């Protein structure tokens with residue numbers, strides 16, 4: 001599926017990606033023949049039932065996993081920058097580092113000048129409302145604050161693309177809404193290409209420019225949907241838009257049979 | 269924005285006043301008990317020794333031991349022995365502990381190294397360390413080296429084994445973060461493996477220091493002319509029971525002191541574990 005609609009050049013190109021894992025009863029095909037082009041600056045959402053290979057796909061894009069077949073291409077604009085930063089599913093900030101040191105991690109590893117680190121990290125801590133907690137350790141923070149640290153760490157690293165694996169799925173409804181809004185606000189500054197995984201249709205419609213729906217295992221690209229809402233978006237106002245409900249309803253229609261299929265397989 | 273304000277109540281809430289006063293009383297009561305029980309035991313011992321209930325040749329009155337302690341401390345003799353033991357302990361600790369730390373963490377990170385070295389450790393660990401003293405005397409002679417080696421071997425095992433466990437217990441996600449941020453081998457070691465394993469490593473160090481004290485005392489009983497182990501052994505040979513108790517008491521004091529210092533060190537090195 002090409003991205004003729006936006007006209008921007010493809011930032012990420014996945015060609016016939018497949019991944020098989022060795023497992024107890026034999027081989028498991030996690031994802032199968034996924035081909036997609038993601039335009040530069042696109043906030044790209046991947047929705048699918050749990051276990052359909054979303055995390056696997058993202059890890060392959062991140063280079064943490066080798067595909068069994070197919071290829072991943074990321075168009076580089078600045079060789080000095082890291083290709084990607086990932087926000088992992090679950091708690092991934094280091095418990096042994098302060099909020100500041102966590103956020104500065106990527107820059108410190110790369111040996112960026114101290115004054116620049118201070119400026120960049122200070123900026124993203126401010127944007128995530130963490131300035132007052134710079135010297136706190138993660139165990140002193142709530143789940144929402146920890147995810148803010150993970151967001152600050154990924155953005156401060158200044159990568160070419162951002163990969164996010166269900167970063168808000170463990171949060172309660174209120175925190176989730178707040179963080180979605182904050183994420184959009186931070187993303188608006190540079191509009192980097194994002195690949196964001198979720199199992200929540202609402203989240204996909206709220207955040208994304210395009211949504212790829214995946215089939216239940218093995219994960220394939222089932223449908224591609226453009227989200228028409230203008231930016232910058234207000235997460236709350238969006239929900240009052242009649243098109244929002246219609247879009248959520250439509251995507252649910254696509255997704256419902258996949259979720260049911262995934263559940264049926266799980267019960268076998 | 270009110271968002272940030274909403275997160276503030278996450279910090280520990282103040283404790284209710286009444287509850288605080290009650291627990292304060294309770295804490296003092298237990299503190300009092302923990303001081304009272306050894307004092308009571310000492311009093312009982314003193315009385316028994318004076319009344320001849322226990323044999324004063326084996327269990328001399330604490331007042332007599334205290335007197336000997338004081339005179340040995342003033343003459344500098346006690347410090348001489350303590351200093352000799354501490355120096356051997358320190359050398360043995362560095363010689364055994366530092367390689368153990370490096371090897372343990374490397375083993376935790378590399379399954380290849382683990383497969384190579386783990387059987388060796390599993391085979392040598394159960395040998396009682398005191399049983400290899402004759403071998404060490406043979407190899408290193410009667411001098412300092414055999415004593416340092418004894419402590420080093422004792423410290424090596426708990427530190428290495430806890431370091432391996434510590435690294436293996438680190439959540440895989442942190443190692444993935446390291447890879448995602450392109451951390452070099454050395455950076456993974458320094459920013460993830462070492463700090464992540466530190467709680468376990470501290471446990472290993474505490475065990476190692478305890479074992480080191482045991483082993484230094486034993487090794488100084490064989491062919492040494494100084495140290496607390498020598499002091500105890502020599503006291504037996506000349507039947508100076510008071511001096512023997514001074515040696516035992518000093519070792520106990522050292523153990524108590526090290527435990528306290530290591531607890532403080534742990535709180536300082538592992539601030540994210542303190543609740």
Ligand SMILES: Nc1ncnc2c1ncn2[C@@H]1O[C@H](COP(=O)(O)OP(=O)(O)O)[C@@H](O)[C@H]1O
Nearest residue numbers: 021022023030049050051052053054055056057
């Ligand atoms: N390292 C692995 N080894 C074996 N099977 C795996 C591994 N990682 C994932 N899988 C399997 O691949 C499938 C997809 O997993 P995952 O990508 O985590 O799904 P999702 O993120 O959509 O919930 C699942 O059936 C899972 O059990």
Ligand SMILES: [Mg+2]
Nearest residue numbers: 054055056089
């Ligand atoms: Mg997942």
